[in-house]
Amino acid sequence: MNTGRPLIQARGLVKRFGDFTAVDGIDVEVSAGEAFGFLGPNGAGKSSTMRMVGCTSPPSGGKLRILGMDPVRDGPAIRARLGVCPQLDNLDPELTVRENLTTYARYFGIPRRVARARATELLDFVQLSDRADSKVEPLSGGMKRRLTIARALVNEPDIVLLDEPTTGLDPQARHLVWERLFRLKQQGVTLVLTTHYMDEAEQLCDRLVVMDGGRIVAEGSPRALIERHATREVVELRFAAESQEAFAGKLDALGERVEVLPDRILVYVPDGDATVAEVAALGLHPTNVLVRRSSLEDVFLHLTGRTLVD
Amino acid sequence: MVTLVLPRLVDVSAASRRSASVTERNVAALRSVYWLLLVSGFVEPLLYLLSIGVGVGALIGDLTLPSGAVVTYAAFVAPAMLASSAMTGALAETTFNFFGKMKYMKLYDGVIATPVQPFEIALGELAWAMLRGSAYSAAFLVVMVVMDLTTPVRALAAFPAAVLVGFAFGAVGMAISTFMRSWQDFDLMSSAQFVLFLFSGTFVPAEAYPAVLRWLVEVTPLYRAVHLIRALTVDTGGWSWTLDVLYLLAVLTAGLLIASRRMGRLLYK
Amino acid sequence: MTQLTRPALPRVPALRVLEYHLVGYRRTWRAGAFSSFLLPTLTVLGFGLGVGAYIDGGVGGVSYLQWIVGGLLASTALQVAIAESTWPVFGNLQWQKIYFGQRSSPLRVGDIVAGHLAFVLFRVLTAVIAFLLVTGVLGALRSPWAVLTVPVAALLALAVAAPTFAYAASVDSDSWLAMLFRFAVIPMTLFAGVFFPVESLPLGLRWLAYVTPLWHAVDLCRAAVLGVAPAWSVAGHLCYLAAWAAGGWLLARRVFARRLVV
Numbered sequence: 116m117n118t119g120r121p122l123i124q125a126r127g128l129v130k131r132f133g134d135f136t137a138v139d140g141i142d143v144e145v146s147a148g149e150a151f152g153f154l155g156p157n158g159a160g161k162s163s164t165m166r167m168v169g170c171t172s173p174p175s176g177g178k179l180r181i182l183g184m185d186p187v188r189d190g191p192a193i194r195a196r197l198g199v200c201p202q203l204d205n206l207d208p209e210l211t212v213r214e215n216l217t218t219y220a221r222y223f224g225i226p227r228r229v230a231r232a233r234a235t236e237l238l239d240f241v242q243l244s245d246r247a248d249s250k251v252e253p254l255s256g257g258m259k260r261r262l263t264i265a266r267a268l269v270n271e272p273d274i275v276l277l278d279e280p281t282t283g284l285d286p287q288a289r290h291l292v293w294e295r296l297f298r299l300k301q302q303g304v305t306l307v308l309t310t311h312y313m314d315e316a317e318q319l320c321d322r323l324v325v326m327d328g329g330r331i332v333a334e335g336s337p338r339a340l341i342e343r344h345a346t347r348e349v350v351e352l353r354f355a356a357e358s359q360e361a362f363a364g365k366l367d368a369l370g371e372r373v374e375v376l377p378d379r380i381l382v383y384v385p386d387g388d389a390t391v392a393e394v395a396a397l398g399l400h401p402t403n404v405l406v407r408r409s410s411l412e413d414v415f416l417h418l419t420g421r422t423l424v425d
Numbered sequence: 426m427v428t429l430v431l432p433r434l435v436d437v438s439a440a441s442r443r444s445a446s447v448t449e450r451n452v453a454a455l456r457s458v459y460w461l462l463l464v465s466g467f468v469e470p471l472l473y474l475l476s477i478g479v480g481v482g483a484l485i486g487d488l489t490l491p492s493g494a495v496v497t498y499a500a501f502v503a504p505a506m507l508a509s510s511a512m513t514g515a516l517a518e519t520t521f522n523f524f525g526k527m528k529y530m531k532l533y534d535g536v537i538a539t540p541v542q543p544f545e546i547a548l549g550e551l552a553w554a555m556l557r558g559s560a561y562s563a564a565f566l567v568v569m570v571v572m573d574l575t576t577p578v579r580a581l582a583a584f585p586a587a588v589l590v591g592f593a594f595g596a597v598g599m600a601i602s603t604f605m606r607s608w609q610d611f612d613l614m615s616s617a618q619f620v621l622f623l624f625s626g627t628f629v630p631a632e633a634y635p636a637v638l639r640w641l642v643e644v645t646p647l648y649r650a651v652h653l654i655r656a657l658t659v660d661t662g663g664w665s666w667t668l669d670v671l672y673l674l675a676v677l678t679a680g681l682l683i684a685s686r687r688m689g690r691l692l693y694k
Numbered sequence: 695m696t697q698l699t700r701p702a703l704p705r706v707p708a709l710r711v712l713e714y715h716l717v718g719y720r721r722t723w724r725a726g727a728f729s730s731f732l733l734p735t736l737t738v739l740g741f742g743l744g745v746g747a748y749i750d751g752g753v754g755g756v757s758y759l760q761w762i763v764g765g766l767l768a769s770t771a772l773q774v775a776i777a778e779s780t781w782p783v784f785g786n787l788q789w790q791k792i793y794f795g796q797r798s799s800p801l802r803v804g805d806i807v808a809g810h811l812a813f814v815l816f817r818v819l820t821a822v823i824a825f826l827l828v829t830g831v832l833g834a835l836r837s838p839w840a841v842l843t844v845p846v847a848a849l850l851a852l853a854v855a856a857p858t859f860a861y862a863a864s865v866d867s868d869s870w871l872a873m874l875f876r877f878a879v880i881p882m883t884l885f886a887g888v889f890f891p892v893e894s895l896p897l898g899l900r901w902l903a904y905v906t907p908l909w910h911a912v913d914l915c916r917a918a919v920l921g922v923a924p925a926w927s928v929a930g931h932l933c934y935l936a937a938w939a940a941g942g943w944l945l946a947r948r949v950f951a952r953r954l955v956v
Contacts, residue, residue: 132694171537172694191439191540199538205531209454218453221446222539224439270539458869465876476884483894484749484758498748609722616729623740633747 121146122182122274122305123168129176130163137163139329140177145307147273150300152320153309154411156421160329161309162202165278168307169199182273195223198272202279204259206251212262213238213247216269223270230269237265241295257288264295275299277308281315293318313411325415332418337411344417345409346371348387352394353379353403362399369393374416381416383409440548443541447549448556467561470510471568477628478502491632494661500574504655505627507565507583508590511558512647513618515591518554519598520614524605526550527691537692544685551595551681558591559584575658583657586670590650593673596680597646603687621647626655646676707801711809714796716816730777730821734770735828738763741889742834753891756836756920763834764843764916765888767825771847772854772908774821776879778814779855780871783862786810787953797954807943807950811855818851819844837921846918850911853935856942860949887912907938 123145130138138160145151153161166172167179170186170193179186181193207215213234220230238244241261246254254262260280267275280296281289296319300306310316316323317337325333325340333340350370354362363375369390370382384390387406394401416422455463482498489495526532533546541549566580566587575583601614625631625647631639642648653669704710738759746758753761786792796806822844829835862871885895885902886909892900903909910931917924924931 166694169538171692191443191542194538195540197538201534201538203531205535207450207454207532207535208530209456210450214453218446218450219535219539221449222443222536222541224442224446224540266535458867458873462869462872462876465873469876469880472881472884476889480885480890480894481745481749484751484753484890485745488748612729616733619733620736623736624744628740629744629748633744 124180127177128179131175136329141331147305148303150306150319150321152316152323153326154316154323155326156311159326162278165276169276170194196273198267198275200263200267200277204263208251211248219266220269241265257284274305279309316411327419340414341409345413346383347385349407349409350382350387350390351379351405352401355402440545443545444549447546448553451553467564470506470565474503474506490660492661496659500659503569503574504658505651508650508654509622511587511590512594514558514561515554515595516598519595520602524602543688543692547599547685554595555591559588562587579658583654586653586657589673593677596677599684600680626651707805708808712812715813730774731824734825759834760836763829764919765912767843768911768915769883769888770825771818771822771850774818775851775855776858778817779858780862783859784868803951803954804947807946814855815851822847835919839918839921842918843915846911846914849935853907853938856939856946859946863949863953882906882908907935910934
């Protein structure tokens with residue numbers, strides 16, 4: 116694989132729907148072997164970006180090169196080397212689990228014999244071998260998702276695009292998906308994913324951009340982003356009052372930064388336990404105290420003043 | 426045909442291979458009951474032929490065509506049943522089923538993420554509808570020969586014509602589907618289809634209608650299709666059917682162009 | 695001032711079910727009216743007048759238009775009745791799951807079936823009455839006895855809708871509904887004496903036509919429209935149709951109970 120040139124290169128990329136600008140001039144580069152993430156709340160422009168990268172949505176402006184080619188002119192050639200796992204599963208309800216993979220392989224011009232072998236291999240990889248001849252309908256959400264991921268791998272793609280791969284799954288199903296994706300990453304497959312779960316981004320992404328309102332507000336590795344935009348620890352305080360606001364003023368001096376949410380106050384500090392002691396010394400008695408490490412959630416809160424999942 | 430409609434397309438073989446993969450999907454999706462439904466599709470025009478052509482025909486006797494040829498009522502009705510079943514079969518596959526796949530199953534959202542392009546989906550679906558329709562047409566033509574309503578040679582000539590009729594209506598159906606908003610819209614379409622079925626020179630010669638109505642009828646695609654197949658299977662002489670062929674080719678081209686352009690717009694959001 | 699009281703159970707619960715279907719119909723009646731009224735009218739024109747013009751002697755001493763009108767009326771009732779009891783019933787069970795919602799109210803299974811059947815009856819009656827008005831204006835009805843076609847159509851509707859309810863509630867794929875049309879409804883419409891006399895069918899097929907509920911309604915409706923006595927006994931026809939309705943009702947209630955009471 117060519118490691119010198121970026122696989123995905125976007126400059127000032129724009130997507131408009133009528134008057135609405137979904138993606139407002141973003142610059143992105145993804146190189147081979149990377150796991151790259153778009154983190155942001157619903158409506159940040161992640162899915163629109165993914166569809167443009169997937170060559171199923173023509174850009175409204177800016178420059179976009181995928182695998183060194185032009186997505187509008189060379190759509191089929193690019194898509195031949197992409198694997199796409201869309202936000203909503205669009206599996207074929209009239210086919211069995213296995214047929215979903217073999218027919219999809221045929222869209223890529225993969226010979227029947229190869230398609231069958233590949234399907235068996237992939238069903239094993241996503242742990243669906245025992246459901247191979249079942250219809251899609253009775254599968255659980257997590258199984259459908261894994262099947263969609265297997266389908267995205269049927270053409271041995273250079274880049275796999277995953278749009279919110281675990282949204283709507285229960286915790287157990289999510290971990291199973293993460294584990295499979297992590298395996299892919301280890302095999303050197305280039306992953307591009309969107310998510311509004313910070314834990315997902317932290318687990319899977321080498322590098323990510325934080326998107327808000329169609330723009331990129333920060334970029335870096337999860338660790339670098341946390342170091343740059345948050346402190347090492349966070350103290351979460353909850354007071355038994357109508358409004359947390361009244362207490363915020365008294366806490367200002369304790370941390371580098373204080374964020375007031377409707378139901379709690381976050382104090383950003385290098386050493387959480389020390390701060391808890393200081394709070395008690397001030398004569399304040401929160402009903403609930405939690406000390407934790409800073410996460411991407413805190414980065415996002417700092418950058419946009421809003422929480423990721425609302 | 427492909428290069429004619431889409432001059433931009435350079436790699437014809439890759440495109441037809443991709444279209445074929447869409448057709449293949451439909452073969453894979455064939456399941457027990459649907460199979461039965463599919464295979465039994467050819468009985469419908471046959472039932473109409475026996476009921477109206479033979480049953481009502483016994484009350485009517487022979488008919489004189491505009492060309493002067495005298496035929497039995499069954500022989501008059503048979504080509505019309507062939508044409509309208511080609512229409513119905515093609516429309517069923519390209520409207521109802523196509524719309525369901527596009528809007529409800531979101532099938533094509535998955536397909537466009539592969540190298541397959543919208544017009545290739547359109548061609549693939551159309552090819553599937555034609556595979557099905559052609560089999561019905563062939564079976565019906567065999568029945569016509571067996572019932573002595575036409576000769577084997579004429580039946581052979583009428584077969585490609587029936588396929589063309591199916592193609593033209595299939596393309597129109599696909600174009601119509603891209604404008605449909607919900608299932609309710611299909612009620613209107615099937616009503617329109619039934620009106621065409623009743624009045625396209627199917628059961629009585631269009632010459633029997635008042636002048637204005639007659640001209641209206643004669644420009645509808647089903648009338649042209651009936652006229653074409655009747656000319657090939659039972660009528661004598663004349664070349665007026667070549668006009669029908671050109672007309673249907675034009676309908677086919679327009680339908681395909683509109684369908685693939687609209688699909689591109691609907692799918693590549 | 696007033697105390698909130700628990701609402702009394704409706705006296706005839708099925709009427710509440712009917713009400714539900716009528717409310718839904720208020721939104722979609724236009725499309726339905728088009729296919730259940732305009733299309734039969736066009737068939738009268740296309741066949742009665744169009745094809746009729748080529749039938750010089752008429753049939754049995756009356757013009758083809760007058761002869762065919764009674765049969766088309768019965769076949770309209772059949773078409774509407776079956777269309778309304780196939781996909782809607784299947785959909786209420788499999789897609790929108792309406793029946794299950796009704797089932798979790800105090801309604802009994804019988805109420806649910808009866809209420810929906812009443813709605814089918816409503817659809818058939820409106821279609822048939824509209825058909826009578828139009829054909830009356832066209833002068834195709836020879837006798838005032840024609841009004842008797844309304845109760846006959848109602849009985850036919852029940853005779854075919856009730857067993858169709860049972861059928862639609864027991865199949866697992868809607869392809870089976872299309873099969874019903876292809877192998878029962880269309881052949882019945884084409885060969886049970888609507889377009890040409892059953893007497894011209896070969897003997898075996900003729901008996902097949904006699905078995906269909908449609909033929910009995912056709913004979914009654916045609917006689918009423920022409921103002922003559924039907925070929926077979928009126929009581930016999932009515933009993934035969936009633937037997938279909940009763941059998942269908944029992945079957946439908948059983949199948950519904952099996953599907954809804956789990």
